[in-house]
Structures are given as structure tokens and as C-alpha cells.
Amino acid sequence: xxxRPFALLLSVVALVACVAVxxxxxxxxxxxxERPHAVIFMIGDGFxxxxxxxxxNVVVGKGKRFVLESLPVVxxxxxxxxxxxxxxxxxxxxxxxxxxxxxxxxxxxxxxxxPVSTFADRAKEQGWKLGYVTxxxxxxxxxxxCYGHVINRDDExxxxxxxxxxxxxxxxxxxxxxxxxxxxxxxxTDGRDLLxxxxxxxxxxxxxxxxxxxxxxxxxxxxxxxxxxxxxxxDARLPPExxxxxxxxxxxxxxxxxxxxxxxxxxxxxxxxxxxxGRIDHACHEHDAAGCAAEAADFDRAVAVVLEFQxxxxxxxxxxxxxxxxxxxxxxxxxxxxxxKRQKCSLLWLSGQVRSGGAGAALINEMTGYTDFGDEDVKxxxxxxxxxxxxxxxxxxxxxxxxxxWVPRINFQDTFGHTGEDVxxxxxxxxxxxxxxxxxxxxxxxxxxxxxxxxxPN
Numbered sequence: 132x133x134x135r136p137f138a139l140l141l142s143v144v145a146l147v148a149c150v151a152v153x154x155x156x157x158x159x160x161x162x163x164x165e166r167p168h169a170v171i172f173m174i175g176d177g178f179x180x181x182x183x184x185x186x187x188n189v190v191v192g193k194g195k196r197f198v199l200e201s202l203p204v205v206x207x208x209x210x211x212x213x214x215x216x217x218x219x220x221x222x223x224x225x226x227x228x229x230x231x232x233x234x235x236x237x238x239x240x241x242x243x244x245x246p247v248s249t250f251a252d253r254a255k256e257q258g259w260k261l262g263y264v265t266x267x268x269x270x271x272x273x274x275x276x277c278y279g280h281v282i283n284r285d286d287e288x289x290x291x292x293x294x295x296x297x298x299x300x301x302x303x304x305x306x307x308x309x310x311x312x313x314x315x316x317x318x319x320t321d322g323r324d325l326l327x328x329x330x331x332x333x334x335x336x337x338x339x340x341x342x343x344x345x346x347x348x349x350x351x352x353x354x355x356x357x358x359x360x361x362x363x364x365x366d367a368r369l370p371p372e373x374x375x376x377x378x379x380x381x382x383x384x385x386x387x388x389x390x391x392x393x394x395x396x397x398x399x400x401x402x403x404x405x406x407x408x409g410r411i412d413h414a415c416h417e418h419d420a421a422g423c424a425a426e427a428a429d430f431d432r433a434v435a436v437v438l439e440f441q442x443x444x445x446x447x448x449x450x451x452x453x454x455x456x457x458x459x460x461x462x463x464x465x466x467x468x469x470x471x472k473r474q475k476c477s478l479l480w481l482s483g484q485v486r487s488g489g490a491g492a493a494l495i496n497e498m499t500g501y502t503d504f505g506d507e508d509v510k511x512x513x514x515x516x517x518x519x520x521x522x523x524x525x526x527x528x529x530x531x532x533x534x535x536x537w538v539p540r541i542n543f544q545d546t547f548g549h550t551g552e553d554v555x556x557x558x559x560x561x562x563x564x565x566x567x568x569x570x571x572x573x574x575x576x577x578x579x580x581x582x583x584x585x586x587x588p589n
Contacts, residue, residue: 165562165582167448169389170254171404171437172575173199174227175430176220176273177412177423179456180555185420185535186411186427188462189471197427199434199451202557206567208574209553210455213242217551218572220412221284223454224276226572229588238272238290239280246280248588250576251403252297257585260402261299262385266360266378266429267409268306269294273454277405288318291325295332300349300402301388303381304409305356307338316357326354340372347387362410362477363425379432382406386440406433414477415458416548417519418526420535421474423460441560448560448582450575455549459538466534473500478529482521485512495525501532 175182187197212222214234222235228249234242241247251261263274270279270287278297279290291309294302310325311317319325326336335348339355360366360375376384389402408430414422434451441447476498484490495504508528515521530537538550558566562582570578580587 165565166584167401167561167582168446169402169404169444169448170579171406171441171447171449172227172579173430173434173437173449173451174224174273174405174407175411175427175451175453176267176407176409177415177455177457177549178408178427178430178453178554179460179550179552181460181462182411182415182423182427182453182456183555185460185462185466186424188466188468189421189424190428190431197431197434198438199431199557201438202449202451202559202563204556204558204563204567206556206558207553207569208452208556209569209571211551217549218455219284219549220272220454221276223572224273227452227454227575228276230573230576231589232573236284237282238275238284239278240282244282249277250579250588251277251299251405253580253585253588254401254403255297257583258400260389260400261297262301262389262402262404263299263303263407264301264378264381264385264404264433265304265407265409266426267304267407267413268309268359269302269304269354270306270309271304271359271409273407273409274302274304274405288321292323294352295325295329298332298350301351301353301385303351303353303355303376303385305354305359305375307354308357310354326352339375343384345387346391347384349388349391351384351388353381353384359410359413362414362422362479363429364422364475364477365480368476377432378406378408378429379436382433382436386436406437408433412454412457413479415456415460417478417522418458418530418537419478419522420460420526420530420533421471422477422479424471438559446561448562448579449558450563450566451557452572452575453554454572456552456554457549459550461536461538463534463536465536467532470500470533471535474498474529475500478522478525479518482512482515482518482525485509485525486515486518486521488513499529499532501529503532504528 210218212218212235213232219235221238222233225233229247231241231247265274270290272284275290279293287309308318312319312322329352334350334352337353355375411426491509492504511524512521556566577587
């Protein structure tokens with residue numbers, strides 16, 4: 132009996148040692164049963180835990196859950212960049228795409244400005260098909276980090292060229308202006324028509340108003356707006372011919388392309404699909420709480436499509452997270468949920484209408500459901516430096532009425548950017564247990580490669 136305490140002590144020491152040396156998620160051991168046949172990576176841009184909880188209450192109500200919350204594995208992820216404790220989308224997407232920390236605004240480059248390989252590049256080398264879907268411009272930071280390599284994320288002219296270098300099987304979103312010359316209502320000054328070049332490379336090119344054929348083409352580039360796709364609050368008020376495809380329809384289309392063979396049968400190759408709900412972030416930049424919830428609902432409908440696909444293809448790994456949170460949204464006990472639901476348009480659209488001089492307090496009251504906006508509110512919006520600042524001015528004033536808080540730094544004008552708290556990770560499918568606990572954003576592609584038996588991207 133006198134040896135039992137010593138034996139117990141040894142057991143405790145052994146357990147502590149195991150915990151002390153246990154690797155992070157990226158170092159978890161691989162098991163053959165955990166090898167996925169396809170990987171779907173979903174990113175809610177700016178979709179922090181506060182955004183998730185707030186939007187859930189607006190969209191499905193207290194005590195209920197989003198579809199995305201049915202994924203069985205939950206973790207937390209750190210998001211810092213090489214240049215700042217608070218990342219931007221470029222550095223975050225590069226970390227999640229390549230496993231490399233880099234400076235804010237870099238896309239597919241390390242902090243020294245050297246191009247890095249991505250998990251998408253590795254998947255293509257292994258014969259997998261590639262797809263990217265977003266509600267932003269397809270050249271915007273998050274999708275761009277799958278295939279692009281630029282020092283400054285704002286160089287979307289170059290990023291548009293680089294998508295034709297990597298040649299994914301399907302890419303769907305907005306951003307047509309960066310593919311077209313000025314003569315065709317684009318922003319290119321070099322005269323190149325990248326959409327025509329894509330056709331010559333074998334892509335079908337679909338734009339707003341084009342009929343969607345079934346079965347879909349083997350290679351598809353869909354750019355459905357010159358800029359980002361419309362906010363859901365605004366899109367709902369447009370006539371059918373002006374509306375943009377919702378994220379769930381784009382997701383279904385991408386899955387159809389990625390699982391189709393040239394002979395019309397189902398493709399038995401693996402695929403990697405990145406899906407971004409990109410305008411959650413934009414709404415939060417503009418302090419638009421109702422807009423954030425509407426974009427989150429659009430994202431969750433896409434998750435439902437993915438999980439329905441996974442039911443039929445259980446060898447599909449699904450991982451969902453955010454690149455960062457945005458705006459310092461706080462869900463406090465003063466929120467008037469019914470008032471948030473009354474809002475009929477995005478604050479960016481409303482700011483544009485007011486700043487153009489064609490609308491005043493009457494339109495603000497009509498679109499927000501209030502009756503007390505007046506000339507002073509209109510003047511502040513019209514005096515803003517641009518529509519985005521005007522939207523934040525509206526968001527500040529509307530937030531006081533709705534009981535919604537956007538956490539200030541010094542004053543509300545200064546706080547419209549990203550925030551640095553950890554974000555949630557949800558996962559399901561083969562290997563999903565390795566995404567539980569605390570991981571870093573650079574662990575994402577390393578875990579993908581480990582589960583597949585591939586070398587790390589870098």
C-alpha cells in the first residue's frame with residue numbers, strides 16, 4: 132500500500148508531461164480513416180463571436196441556433212499578423228491559405244515580400260479541382276489569397292491576372308471591373324479584356340442576367356457585378372433582372388462544377404472549395420447591425436447547402452471560421468431586436484442616397500422604421516468625406532436608437548476597423564477533431580495537408 136502514492140505521483144507526472152508536450156492542432160497525428168476526399172473551407176469575413184451571437188438573435192431568435200452551429204467540433208483560433216496584433220483580411224487569408232504569418236495588406240507573400248505557396252496550389256499539384264466562391268469581388272483579399280501574390284491587396288488589377296495563372300475550375304463572385312478595360316465599363320488601363328482571355332483558356336464566363344445551363348460547364352468564371360455583390364438588404368428590393376445570385380445558389384453551382392466530369396458523370400477526383408461570406412465584414416465596418424445579420428443569414432444558408440452535400444458525401448471535411456472580427460460590435464441588454472428587424476436597406480445605400488442630395492430625413496425614417504431623424508442627421512451624413520463615413524455616421528445615430536453598441540476607441544469615427552479577439556472554428560467530417568481547442572490561423576492549411584498526407588504548403 133505504501134507504494135500507491137508514488138505510483139499515483141508517476142501517473143500524474145506522466146499526464147502533465149503529455150499535456151505539456153502535446154502539439155497544437157497542426158501537429159496532431161494522422162489516421163488513414165481521417166483522410167478527407169474533399170475539403171470545403173468556409174470563411175465569414177468579420178464574423179466574430181459577437182457578430183455570430185447578435186445575428187443569431189436577429190435571424191432565428193433567442194434560444195435557437197444557426198445551421199453552422201450544428202457542426203460537431205468547435206475550437207478557437209488566434210488571428211494576429213506579422214505586422215500587428217490585429218490582422219487584416221489579406222494577412223489572415225494568407226495565413227489560412229499558406230500557413231505563413233505576413234504583414235497586413237500582403238496577399239500570398241511573406242513578411243519579406245517573397246511569394247508563398249498555398250494549400251490550393253498543393254491541391255492542384257495533387258490533381259484536385261479548385262473552386263472559390265464569394266459575395267465580394269473575386270479579386271478581394273480573402274479569395275485572392277488562394278491564388279494571388281501581391282504586396283498590396285488593393286492591386287486587384289494584378290490579382291485578376293493571377294487567377295488566370297492558377298486557373299481554378301470555378302470562381303464565382305463580383306469584380307468584373309478589374310477584368311475589363313475602360314472601353315467596356317471596366318477599370319483596366321492596359322486595354323486587356325481578361326474575361327475574353329478566360330474564354331480562350333476554356334472558361335465559360337457568366338455575368339448578371341446570363342442563363343445558367345444545366346449541367347454546368349467544366350470550367351466557369353462567374354463575375355456577377357462590377358463591384359461586390361449587393362448587400363442582401365438592398366438586393367431584396369431590386370427587380371429580378373438586377374438581383375445578384377445569393378451565396379447558397381453560388382455554392383450549389385460551384386459544387387456542381389467540382390463534381391462534374393467532362394463526360395457528364397460525377398468526378399471522382401478530390402476538390403478544394405473556399406466559400407466566403409464577405410460582406411458581413413463590410414456591414415460591420417459601416418456600423419450596420421441589421422446589415423451584418425442579413426449577411427450572416429445569407430452565409431448560413433450556404434452552410435446548409437454544404438452540410439446537405441456532406442450528408443451525401445461523408446468523406447468531405449468542412450471547416451468554418453472567420454478571418455477576424457470587425458467593428459467592435461457588442462450585444463448588450465439594451466438592444467431593441469424588433470427595431471433592428473425593421474431596417475429595410477443597408478446604411479451604405481442610404482448614405483449614398485442622402486449624400487447625393489436627393490433624399491433627406493423622410494427616407495432615413497422610412498428605411499429605418501423611426502420617425503425622429505431630422506435635418507441635423509442629414510447634414511452630418513452629407514458632410515461626411517464619403518459614403519462609407521456617411522454610413523458610419525448613420526450607424527452611430529441608428530445604434531443609439533436600436534440600443535446597439537459599436538465599441539469606441541476614442542470616438543466613434545476612429546473605430547470602424549478590425550478587432551483582434553480570437554474567433555470560433557467549427558468543423559465536421561473526417562479529421563475534424565483536430566480543429567478543436569485553441570489553434571492559430573496558420574494551422575489551418577497545415578492540418579489540411581497533414582490529414583491528406585501532403586507536404587505543408589511552405
